[in-house]
Amino acid sequence: MIGVRRVPELWRxxxxxxxxxxxxxxxxxxxxxxxxxxxxxxxxxxGVPDRPFDALAIVAIALQSVPLATCRRWPxxxxxxxxxxxxxxxxxxxxxxxxxxxxxxxxxxxxxLERGRRxxxxxxxxxxxxxxxxxxxxxGGEPLTGFVTFYLALVLLWALGAWLxxxxxxxxxxxxxxxxxxxxxxRTRIARELHDVVTHHVTAMVxxxxxxxxxxxxxxxxxxxxxxxTDTGRQALTDLRHLLDVLNPDHGTPxxxxxxxxxxxxxxxGQPVEFTENGTAEPGGSAGPVAYRVVxxxxxxxxxxxxxSRTDVRVHHGERETTVEVSTDPATVPTDSPGGSGRxxxxxxxRVGVLGGDFSAVERADGGFHVRARIPxxxxx
Numbered sequence: 001m002i003g004v005r006r007v008p009e010l011w012r013x014x015x016x017x018x019x020x021x022x023x024x025x026x027x028x029x030x031x032x033x034x035x036x037x038x039x040x041x042x043x044x045x046x047g048v049p050d051r052p053f054d055a056l057a058i059v060a061i062a063l064q065s066v067p068l069a070t071c072r073r074w075p076x077x078x079x080x081x082x083x084x085x086x087x088x089x090x091x092x093x094x095x096x097x098x099x100x101x102x103x104x105x106x107x108x109x110x111x112x113l114e115r116g117r118r119x120x121x122x123x124x125x126x127x128x129x130x131x132x133x134x135x136x137x138x139x140g141g142e143p144l145t146g147f148v149t150f151y152l153a154l155v156l157l158w159a160l161g162a163w164l165x166x167x168x169x170x171x172x173x174x175x176x177x178x179x180x181x182x183x184x185x186x187r188t189r190i191a192r193e194l195h196d197v198v199t200h201h202v203t204a205m206v207x208x209x210x211x212x213x214x215x216x217x218x219x220x221x222x223x224x225x226x227x228x229x230t231d232t233g234r235q236a237l238t239d240l241r242h243l244l245d246v247l248n249p250d251h252g253t254p255x256x257x258x259x260x261x262x263x264x265x266x267x268x269x270g271q272p273v274e275f276t277e278n279g280t281a282e283p284g285g286s287a288g289p290v291a292y293r294v295v296x297x298x299x300x301x302x303x304x305x306x307x308x309s310r311t312d313v314r315v316h317h318g319e320r321e322t323t324v325e326v327s328t329d330p331a332t333v334p335t336d337s338p339g340g341s342g343r344x345x346x347x348x349x350x351r352v353g354v355l356g357g358d359f360s361a362v363e364r365a366d367g368g369f370h371v372r373a374r375i376p377x378x379x380x381x
Contacts, residue, residue: 025104026068033061033097043090043099045150046135047142051093060088068105075109076120083124087131091138103157110161111168121158128154139203192347228268257339259295263313266299272310273299279317287322287375290317290351294359297344298326298371306331306368321357330367348373 039053063085071078082105089096103212113120132147262274281288295313302311310328316323344362352359356376364370 022104023069024099024106028066029101030061030065032202033065035097038097042095042097043086043102044095044137045090045142045146046132047140047146048091048093048135048138050095053094054146056088056092057094057096060085060092060094061098062097064089064096064101068101071105071108072112075105075112076116079105079109079120079124079133083127091131091134093373103154106154107157107161111164112157112161113165117162121144125151192344192351209289212266219317228265231268232264258292259313259315262292262296262299266303266311269301269303271303271309272308273313274310275313279316281317281322282377285377286355287317287377290348290355290357290375291322291324291373293351294324294348294371294373294375295326297348298328298361300344302326302328309368317375320377323375324371324373324375326371327364328368 005108028321064082067078067081071082082101086099086102089099090095100363109120110117128151135142199202205326260275263273267273281291295315299311302309306328311329312325312327314323314325344364349359352375354375355376356375361369361371
């Protein structure tokens, strides 16, 4: 048995998505109504005795069948014409096979009409009352319970169509929210990448440039410092190009294999760094790139807030997880580097947390700081 939740999807696939469905249905109703075997085999409402077909019967059949071709685009107009044809059909006693069109167009109008649904429902109900009052004057023998039952059946069709419309609207809203959340997550991820790349390299360049001002009397050291600024700037451009290629499925991400290069650049910026790495990161895994970002952010903060202080970086690649620890001694000289926004550490905490790991960044009692991250070797969802 088909689940109730699948009904809207099946309806969209087999009815609303096929433009020819309604025209073909209208054609079938028109042709079927003209078959002698189906005369007086349609909807019987009002109790008016059967009457042979005449020219007006053809008009009634056309009014009920032809508007189905346009009911998806103009539901109210089609509903009005079909209702008029149905009234003529029943008041004259033709009882044609095309009377089934009323149920189809009623359901479709409720499912597709976005505005004025209440007005249409009230107007139809008023017309229905007027129509029901005409049958006794034409010799109809329909009891009151028959009129009420038929009206309730129409109300049920309208309610089903309205439910389908509400379900489609809710699904569209859900998809919109998913798309918006996806875009937001992508923007956040790119912002983190930009933060990691730009903050680290620019901080190193600022420190190197400030140091160069005091080396004018030592040309050889001045040249070395300016060369470091140039190399850091080139590396920043390279990383930014990689970031702009993020939509390329073959684009690679920073890995733990580049840690030594990262540490060396930090040393050339004037930060004494002791680096120890044990083991090798698993190729293609998530732990390597995240470990790289942890070390990068920690060294950037060291350049900002503890310039010239000894910094110890320890990375251990185990079978099940990678552990990163970065410790920095207290700052020995005041620094005028601008404070950070905290986005980098928050982003790292979230990245590590997504992989099921732990991240902490605390200030030690002696004034230094300690960063520790435990990153599982593979993400277990």
